[in-house]
Amino acid sequence: MKKLTLILSLLITTCVAAQQNIDNLLAAGINDAQRFATAYMRPASDGLVYSMNNGWFNSGKAKKLFGFDISLVINGAFVNDDNKSFILNTSDYENLQFRDGSTSKEVATAFGDIQGAVVVIEGDSGIPAIPSQDAEFELPTGLGSSNINFVPTAFLQASFGLIKGTEIKARFFPKVTTNDADVGLYGFGIQHEFTSWLPADKLFPVGISGLIAYTHLDGSYDFTDTNIVDGEDQRFENNTNTFLFQLIGSTKLPVFNVYGGLGYLTGTSTTDLKGTYRVQSGVISQETIIDPFSIENKTSGVRATIGAKLSLAFFKMNIDYTLAKYNGLSVGLHFGI
Template sequence: MRNLNVLLFLFISISSYAQQNIDDLLAAGINDAQRFASDYLRPASEGMMYSINQGWFNDAKAKKLFGFEISLVANASFVGDDNKSFILDTSQYENLQFRDGSIEKEVATAFGDIDGIMVVVEGESTVPIIPAQDAEFELPTGLGGSNINFVPSAFLQASFGFLKGTEIKARFFPKVNTNDTEVGFYGLGLQHEFTSWLPADKVFPVAISGLIAYTHLDGSYDFTDTNIVDGENQRFENNTNTYLFQVIGSTKLPVFNVYGGIGYLTGTSTTDLLGTYRVRSGIVSEEQITDPFSIESRVSGIRGTLGAKLTLAFFRMNLDYTLAEYGGLSFALNFGF
């Protein structure tokens, strides 16, 4: 349960950092707010897509007919230094400017730790008798100050052999609601062992199989009651879908085995800022904004995994590392027959 709480804490923390500056960022206009939020949240969205796709396999040998395994899997995808900051180029923004007149500066992402970056937006007023109000504020920092540089995930996974050389897999993270936050996901996979069709399968020293898996995650964070910005039904909503294609190889020894694989991950994560917002300064002063923007992150790339598995009767444990844009560790406790 601790890992489940870590996932919820991460989602709450990232959303909190982002929403604390909603009023300020919207003062620069919807386009500027959307551009900044896209760069700021990108490592969190991408890291999560890599994290929830770890731990799909610990063996290339498919389970026998009606064989099953229940696993408790914990993952962590690591965020490198190159994803903890980005260059904010004000020439690409419509209204956002650095207070000191700089054109470019390195600023924090959701996993960064750069504070004290001040920006300004010159105000406009559509009512002559109401003076324009400039907006001056500090850009949000990230989780780097809390020494959090990974994206965790944890779930239950079940595998079942239902055809020769073929097993179906399902994973599940129950949707938990706490502190106005909901996060949950599920996944389905199909693994087939190619070597099960060889005439000398039982004496062949390794097993080779292929895996196709789909994972869906959705989460929401309602911050209407925080009074950050006047308005109603204010929330973040995230919808993530990924696909994994993997070739797996493993040894076939009774107790200790090694396994590995080469795979390709592709996915899309969409985060929507929804609700109504009444901003009192900057370029949209005195305007009411509804469902301001949606941002999208995409991942696609090759990944390689290497791990080891220990089998003691019906109990097994495995540990592996995946090399990818967001490399990560996966550990699992497995029970089955």
């Protein structure tokens, strides 16, 4: 649990590498720092949205009236090589320039590992009596240096059968604090089996359902005590909200079943840099900045899932794989009737 919380905390901030360079990034000015952070963070934010939407279903058959189960679900969304870097064009920035004179260069995202991209910023204190201080630094790498190329999520999930063909679901990841970070998740969903209304429902060995689900994640990471930048109450805060619309089909056999689905998801992830910062160099040297910027990433896409489920009395387990912009793997253990 602690390792999962730490990985999620790294993803909803800008990873340890970006945190260690926050003073440097702010030296380029708030607009440049925000623009770079948005591109740098996008794969982590998008991957989180896709990972959060995995694991909502394992059958096209809805539970019977008062049927229920409690599940432990573990997901991962994989980041492909195309999302491990982006092209930084200096014409899109106000103050960032590459030291070697290049006007564009491939640099790392939060999941990349590209080293040696050094930028320079001409200083401007804005005060005649205070000399300007130029800034020169290497842009941050990402989690690729640690061979991490996936976004994990995990939670407890409960399902309960209501009226004919209708099942409600809820998921929860308790807010856990570790290493100055805390992350929590919750969600709700409703699934309805269309085939439950067919006259030959008992004889028809296939279940077809529709699912609508909402998931919310929020977290923060306090790095005030790291002494990276002079200031107070320095932290990242993240809020991610997603919706999933899914069509599901499965076999309805006693022990072993296969299932699949076609769906569409949409999500918004907002990360705020909060606190007070006193930058010592660059275009805003000697200035005090409060709550520098907010990053908003939106993503949406189609997904297709295929999986299998094994049922043994009160115990069930499933595994499935999802094809999407960020492919995903989900494993679930279930107890109930």
